[in-house]
Amino acid sequence: MVSARQLEILSTVIEVGTTARAAELLGVSQPAVSNMIRHTEDLVGFPLFMREHGRLTPTKEALHIAQEAQHLFMQQNRIDNIIDELRGGTIGRLSVIATPSVGHGILPRILGQFIKTRPKLQLSIELGSQDEIIRKLGSGQADLGLSITPPRHSAVSVREIANGQLMCVCPAEHELALQEVVSISNLNHVSHISYAARTPLGQMIDTLFSERGLERRYFCEVRHTATALEMVRNGLGVALVDSFAVIGSRGENIAARPTKPTLPLKLYGLTSNMFPTTNLTMQFQQFLADYLEPHGGSGPDDGDL
Amino acid sequence: MVSARQLEILSTVIEVGTTARAAELLGVSQPAVSNMIRHTEDLVGFPLFMREHGRLTPTKEALHIAQEAQHLFMQQNRIDNIIDELRGGTIGRLSVIATPSVGHGILPRILGQFIKTRPKLQLSIELGSQDEIIRKLGSGQADLGLSITPPRHSAVSVREIANGQLMCVCPAEHELALQEVVSISNLNHVSHISYAARTPLGQMIDTLFSERGLERRYFCEVRHTATALEMVRNGLGVALVDSFAVIGSRGENIAARPTKPTLPLKLYGLTSNMFPTTNLTMQFQQFLADYLEPHGGSGPDDGDL
DNA sequence: ACCATTCTATAACCCTCAGTTATTTGGTGA
DNA sequence: TCACCAAATAACTGAGGGTTATAGAATGGT
Numbered sequence: 001m002v003s004a005r006q007l008e009i010l011s012t013v014i015e016v017g018t019t020a021r022a023a024e025l026l027g028v029s030q031p032a033v034s035n036m037i038r039h040t041e042d043l044v045g046f047p048l049f050m051r052e053h054g055r056l057t058p059t060k061e062a063l064h065i066a067q068e069a070q071h072l073f074m075q076q077n078r079i080d081n082i083i084d085e086l087r088g089g090t091i092g093r094l095s096v097i098a099t100p101s102v103g104h105g106i107l108p109r110i111l112g113q114f115i116k117t118r119p120k121l122q123l124s125i126e127l128g129s130q131d132e133i134i135r136k137l138g139s140g141q142a143d144l145g146l147s148i149t150p151p152r153h154s155a156v157s158v159r160e161i162a163n164g165q166l167m168c169v170c171p172a173e174h175e176l177a178l179q180e181v182v183s184i185s186n187l188n189h190v191s192h193i194s195y196a197a198r199t200p201l202g203q204m205i206d207t208l209f210s211e212r213g214l215e216r217r218y219f220c221e222v223r224h225t226a227t228a229l230e231m232v233r234n235g236l237g238v239a240l241v242d243s244f245a246v247i248g249s250r251g252e253n254i255a256a257r258p259t260k261p262t263l264p265l266k267l268y269g270l271t272s273n274m275f276p277t278t279n280l281t282m283q284f285q286q287f288l289a290d291y292l293e294p295h296g297g298s299g300p301d302d303g304d305l
Numbered sequence: 306m307v308s309a310r311q312l313e314i315l316s317t318v319i320e321v322g323t324t325a326r327a328a329e330l331l332g333v334s335q336p337a338v339s340n341m342i343r344h345t346e347d348l349v350g351f352p353l354f355m356r357e358h359g360r361l362t363p364t365k366e367a368l369h370i371a372q373e374a375q376h377l378f379m380q381q382n383r384i385d386n387i388i389d390e391l392r393g394g395t396i397g398r399l400s401v402i403a404t405p406s407v408g409h410g411i412l413p414r415i416l417g418q419f420i421k422t423r424p425k426l427q428l429s430i431e432l433g434s435q436d437e438i439i440r441k442l443g444s445g446q447a448d449l450g451l452s453i454t455p456p457r458h459s460a461v462s463v464r465e466i467a468n469g470q471l472m473c474v475c476p477a478e479h480e481l482a483l484q485e486v487v488s489i490s491n492l493n494h495v496s497h498i499s500y501a502a503r504t505p506l507g508q509m510i511d512t513l514f515s516e517r518g519l520e521r522r523y524f525c526e527v528r529h530t531a532t533a534l535e536m537v538r539n540g541l542g543v544a545l546v547d548s549f550a551v552i553g554s555r556g557e558n559i560a561a562r563p564t565k566p567t568l569p570l571k572l573y574g575l576t577s578n579m580f581p582t583t584n585l586t587m588q589f590q591q592f593l594a595d596y597l598e599p600h601g602g603s604g605p606d607d608g609d610l
Numbered sequence: 611a612c613c614a615t616t617c618t619a620t621a622a623c624c625c626t627c628a629g630t631t632a633t634t635t636g637g638t639g640a
Numbered sequence: 641t642c643a644c645c646a647a648a649t650a651a652c653t654g655a656g657g658g659t660t661a662t663a664g665a666a667t668g669g670t
Contacts, residue, residue: 046392057581064391065391068384069384072380079370080307082370083306083349086366086369086370087351092366276355279364
């Protein structure tokens, strides 16, 4: 019925007293204001201003309407702000589920960076297996899955977020730390901490070794890179760890070296294609990619953390 | 930034699921909806719907915005309702100040009728002298003054609301009740209740009598018609009372007769011209006029109440 | 496999309405 | 009476929200 613009003009005229000043305020010409008021009066069916002595004085009705209109303007502003924030990704909910390797290492650190500029964000971080990731994504309970093994599943789309590689991690004073590049065959001659055959990382490493006719020997079997790292940190041995986990960890007393041959792997971002991917999710993936890009390859300088 | 119309269309599409049904709902064509959504997406800078399988499914962001927009629509509706009610005079504040003659008699009765169709109205009734009426009107504390003596004052404008006359009121069994018309000279031969010389009614009647070479004799002097009426009702005598007071009173056991000569008077509506007169005030004046119009003159049938 | 149906998107056109500039009218005060 | 200021009017413009007609993609029934 009566438009927001009409209420805006009405309010402004009441506020500043004359059509000319209102027009100035609103950035339009004086006749525009004059016409709009007349038009609005026709519309509502009763006078909004008394014309006397060549001036406009608002009627009680007009004052009443202008009063109410303030609430409308509030809501308008509110919505505009919300849209701004949605565009900027500064509000919303971001639910990430990651494999433990990623979720323990880089994820908390990078999320910490991410929310620094988005304090209103509501976060959810969860760790889970491949299957759990798929399930949470499919049911809409999570926005983004992070994994270093890409699932082949019709309901999720996969994006390569960053390139990394397996790094050999050892105590800083370890003999292997003297080498710039560690040959994987060396691992069989030291106390090697590795992964259960069932785990994705275990399978991946198994494949790599057997492709090169090597046997994977290790004295300790763990499930997560975080565990392996912790053991290395305590001087219990050396381990192959994905570079993402290394980036995320505190680097005291441990050295990370690229391997020969290099064992490339990728960090994958997983989103459901049953649900629309939020803006925010896209932004976080990009943020991740940007953050990890310089750490990406196996520059020799990345060795010591 | 983003218009109410855009939000309306967005919400509707989300609600009903397809552009075609939304268009139908909104009473526009399907392309109008389609274009508007595209336009809105350009405006906000992020997608509001996923186009897949030839269908639109809203993004989380769109749902969020639509959610918020509901509040806006509420306010819109609220304002439209308020305007309707202001137009219909069903909301607002009506403050009436009347001389006691009017304020005791017809005013409560008529106001009772008036608010029957306007239950949300906020009322204020006050009684006061001419001077007080002028003052309250001038200070904006009252919207409408009612009086049977028109003030000559620049700050109030006067409207004649109804015609009436002085009526001779006596107990139903009184000798004067036998006459259809009572000659005012008769009053000097019965127990006559009249008004103090200071009161407007006293002055008015004084003038009438002296114009006809009569002396106004009375055994009892009161200030208000209500008092006079009450006395008549209790058989204490007869009185001249304006017809408005008679209409307002309960008519048991009393008779009202026109006089010879007729003593015309008018009910005046007084409004300040320092402040705009509200719609509602105008309506109430009209209501009064309509209500009193049939009772107006001195038809013989109006005699017995 | 194909056709009918349903939905979105595009194209080309239209018209109302909020805006413009230029000017007039009305009121007040020096 | 003139100068000044505010509101109103007139005549015009452009953009946006609308139209019809139609194309293109996906779904479902026989």
